[in-house]
Amino acid sequence: MQLDDRKLKILQAIIRNYLETGEPVGSRTISKYTDLNLSSATIRNEMSDLEEMGYIVQPHTSAGRIPSDKGYRLYVDTMLEERVQEIDNMKEQLESKADRIELLLQHVAKLLAVNTNYATMVTRPQYKHKKVKFIQLSEVDESSLLTVIVIEGNIVKNKIITVRELLDRETVLKLNILMNTFLTGLDLTEINMAVIQKMKEQAGEYAGLVGDLLNAIGEAVAEEDDLGIYTSGATNILKYPELSDREKASELLYTFEEKKQLTRLINDTAEDANDRGIQVYIGAETPVESMKDCSLVTATYEIEEGVYGKIGIVGPKRMDYEKVVSTLQTLMVELDEIFKRKT
Amino acid sequence: MQLDDRKLKILQAIIRNYLETGEPVGSRTISKYTDLNLSSATIRNEMSDLEEMGYIVQPHTSAGRIPSDKGYRLYVDTMLEERVQEIDNMKEQLESKADRIELLLQHVAKLLAVNTNYATMVTRPQYKHKKVKFIQLSEVDESSLLTVIVIEGNIVKNKIITVRELLDRETVLKLNILMNTFLTGLDLTEINMAVIQKMKEQAGEYAGLVGDLLNAIGEAVAEEDDLGIYTSGATNILKYPELSDREKASELLYTFEEKKQLTRLINDTAEDANDRGIQVYIGAETPVESMKDCSLVTATYEIEEGVYGKIGIVGPKRMDYEKVVSTLQTLMVELDEIFKRKT
DNA sequence: TGTTAGCACTCTATAAGGTTGAGTGCTAAC
DNA sequence: GTTAGCACTCAACCTTATAGAGTGCTAACA
Numbered sequence: 090m091q092l093d094d095r096k097l098k099i100l101q102a103i104i105r106n107y108l109e110t111g112e113p114v115g116s117r118t119i120s121k122y123t124d125l126n127l128s129s130a131t132i133r134n135e136m137s138d139l140e141e142m143g144y145i146v147q148p149h150t151s152a153g154r155i156p157s158d159k160g161y162r163l164y165v166d167t168m169l170e171e172r173v174q175e176i177d178n179m180k181e182q183l184e185s186k187a188d189r190i191e192l193l194l195q196h197v198a199k200l201l202a203v204n205t206n207y208a209t210m211v212t213r214p215q216y217k218h219k220k221v222k223f224i225q226l227s228e229v230d231e232s233s234l235l236t237v238i239v240i241e242g243n244i245v246k247n248k249i250i251t252v253r254e255l256l257d258r259e260t261v262l263k264l265n266i267l268m269n270t271f272l273t274g275l276d277l278t279e280i281n282m283a284v285i286q287k288m289k290e291q292a293g294e295y296a297g298l299v300g301d302l303l304n305a306i307g308e309a310v311a312e313e314d315d316l317g318i319y320t321s322g323a324t325n326i327l328k329y330p331e332l333s334d335r336e337k338a339s340e341l342l343y344t345f346e347e348k349k350q351l352t353r354l355i356n357d358t359a360e361d362a363n364d365r366g367i368q369v370y371i372g373a374e375t376p377v378e379s380m381k382d383c384s385l386v387t388a389t390y391e392i393e394e395g396v397y398g399k400i401g402i403v404g405p406k407r408m409d410y411e412k413v414v415s416t417l418q419t420l421m422v423e424l425d426e427i428f429k430r431k432t
Numbered sequence: 433m434q435l436d437d438r439k440l441k442i443l444q445a446i447i448r449n450y451l452e453t454g455e456p457v458g459s460r461t462i463s464k465y466t467d468l469n470l471s472s473a474t475i476r477n478e479m480s481d482l483e484e485m486g487y488i489v490q491p492h493t494s495a496g497r498i499p500s501d502k503g504y505r506l507y508v509d510t511m512l513e514e515r516v517q518e519i520d521n522m523k524e525q526l527e528s529k530a531d532r533i534e535l536l537l538q539h540v541a542k543l544l545a546v547n548t549n550y551a552t553m554v555t556r557p558q559y560k561h562k563k564v565k566f567i568q569l570s571e572v573d574e575s576s577l578l579t580v581i582v583i584e585g586n587i588v589k590n591k592i593i594t595v596r597e598l599l600d601r602e603t604v605l606k607l608n609i610l611m612n613t614f615l616t617g618l619d620l621t622e623i624n625m626a627v628i629q630k631m632k633e634q635a636g637e638y639a640g641l642v643g644d645l646l647n648a649i650g651e652a653v654a655e656e657d658d659l660g661i662y663t664s665g666a667t668n669i670l671k672y673p674e675l676s677d678r679e680k681a682s683e684l685l686y687t688f689e690e691k692k693q694l695t696r697l698i699n700d701t702a703e704d705a706n707d708r709g710i711q712v713y714i715g716a717e718t719p720v721e722s723m724k725d726c727s728l729v730t731a732t733y734e735i736e737e738g739v740y741g742k743i744g745i746v747g748p749k750r751m752d753y754e755k756v757v758s759t760l761q762t763l764m765v766e767l768d769e770i771f772k773r774k775t
Numbered sequence: 776t777g778t779t780a781g782c783a784c785t786c787t788a789t790a791a792g793g794t795t796g797a798g799t800g801c802t803a804a805c
Numbered sequence: 806g807t808t809a810g811c812a813c814t815c816a817a818c819c820t821t822a823t824a825g826a827g828t829g830c831t832a833a834c835a
Contacts, residue, residue: 116798338670
């Protein structure tokens with residue numbers, strides 16, 4: 090069967106209506122809702138066809154139709170258009186935070202959540218090779234040595250380590266130079282036993298301390314990985330009846346609270362990133378089990394050449410795709426500008 | 433009327449039973465449940481008395497009884513005893529994180545949530561006067577200056593500021609000395625215009641930069657305030673039917689997601705902190721509106737002389753008070769040890 | 776005088792039957 | 806190809822009946 094123009098219009102009308110109401114849509118509604126001037130009977134015939142073709146489903150005989158995953162898919166693939174959006178204040182708010190990337194991203198998540206009424210998540214940019222840019226050791230007091238590590242993208246990590254013996258100023262200086270000469274420019278995979286061995290040799294009596302320092306650096310940088318996800322608006326999920334029954338809501342909210350599962354989102358969707366931009370996952374298409382009754386829209390932002398992060402919006406399948414996509418598009422442009430200006 | 437020993441035992445039995453089941457408790461249940469060897473009729477008489485005295489309520493005429501807020505209050509005040517608890521692995525887990533206070537606290541929240549099945553929150557220790565302990569400026573690259581500030585309690589804050597002109601090594605060193613001589617030992621309220629003026633004079637041509645630096649420090653430290661709350665297990669709330677209807681759950685979860693309202697918890701309960709230790713707030717006693725159908729148990733921990741933080745557990749009124757309180761008590765001892773050893 | 780058995784009463788929760796209304800599929804006429 | 810009309814289906818809702826848990830009260834008992 091052919092999906093002609095009229096069928097497409099009817100499908101569109103069904104989906105639009107369902108997005109608004111969340112209720113199955115009947116033929117009479119469409120008959121009035123569209124400007125096709127067709128009777129409900131004709132619509133019924135067309136709907137019957139659309140159902141046969143798999144774009145819509147009936148929850149039970151004698152109910153209206155709701156879009157199937159395939160229907161949504163067609164909708165987002167063919168029907169999305171640019172939408173003008175008033176997010177000027179969003180722009181202002183973002184600029185004020187441009188210098189603290191974590192705060193900025195957290196804020197982005199929040200803004201999106203407030204604007205869309207869906208749950209949102211933002212991942213920190215993932216540096217594939219985290220090169221050490223700079224290391225600074227300083228004595229804070231007699232027994233504490235502060236280690237600050239700056240890695241690519243001006244991400245700053247720090248760790249305080251306890252030293253057994255008092256260090257004089259000169260030793261600290263020496264250690265500083267040692268650490269920087271050896272480590273600056275290396276990424277973490279390059280810090281292998283050979284390098285470590287060499288460093289320890291050079292350090293002489295402070296070999297033990299150097300070991301501690303390296304551990305501290307390792308830990309501080311590793312921390313980065315599991316803390317790179319910011320979420321907001323998770324409770325918005327409870328606003329949608331089809332997601333807010335005990336079981337589903339609990340699972341979903343837990344996913345957002347724990348965040349761990351969300352990493353799969355980044356990894357599993359990373360491969361699609363060659364055609365970067367905005368991706369829509371509907372129902373079972375999502376890589377996270379607990380979202381099987383949701384839709385997920387992700388966007389990829391680029392903070393600098395080759396360094397990407399993801400933004401995701403999770404809502405019911407009857408999510409307002411147009412709004413979400415256009416909001417994301419605008420936001421991407423915004424972020425691009427902010428990052429460009431910075432570097 | 434007198435609350436004699438028998439009445440107390442019956443009340444205790446009612447509460448215990450209600451804690452387990454979440455259902456109103458009838459006289460026959462108690463008659464079998466206790467070792468008092470009394471018939472249900474007798475229990476009924478006593479229950480009637482207990483109701484008159486305000487310790488229990490009937491949700492409706494022909495239902496069993498549930499404890500009133502007053503009943504719970506009596507229960508927690510008189511009936512809590514030490515409970516031996518197997519939290520040895522809790523101890524181990526905590527020790528491995530002792531050197532990163534934020535991670536440690538986050539972990540404490542999580543452990544508690546997992547152990548109790550309630551929602552938990554932990555606040556970072558609140559330094560009343562945050563004295564600057566140490567400042568370190570370092571050049572990261574041509575245009576970025578990294579400012580690291582260590583404040584009391586070894587809390588490390590950092591901020592990268594962009595500089596217009598290239599700074600030579602000597603200037604950075606000078607600025608370092610300047611910042612440290614003026615600011616070390618001061619708390620933030622003491623950094624007033626007079627001090628700033630003097631610093632700028634000394635800085636000469638770099639007066640503008642000093643201003644930027646001071647702003648950065650101010651910002652970095654201010655950040656501390658609103659980020660000082662860690663939560664975990666918020667979704668546990670959905671496990672308790674009496675809290676998981678749409679309205680209540682939504683409100684509660686939002687409180688946990690936003691965290692802002694939770695600060696009131698710390699402030700409002702701070703006054704009771706003279707008799708520090710464990711506090712129980714039942715129903716309307718809680719300082720946070722959205723928790724009016726919950727109970728809240730808080731504990732105060734001391735990280736060093738005069739520096740406190742709070743731990744809170746939120747659950748239904750039929751929370752297992754014994755378990756919660758004893759878990760908290762053990763945890764307090766644990767934390768005390770960890771902090772003592774550190775300093 | 777405290778305790779208990781027994782009984783009538785109350786009220787929720789659950790199930791069963793009846794009704795309504797939205798929606799469909801099919802057919803026959805336009 | 807479109808439409809009006811009709812019989813049919815089924816979830817949602819209301820009503821009613823029933824079961825069972827629990828109470829309060831009274832009278833008898835130790």
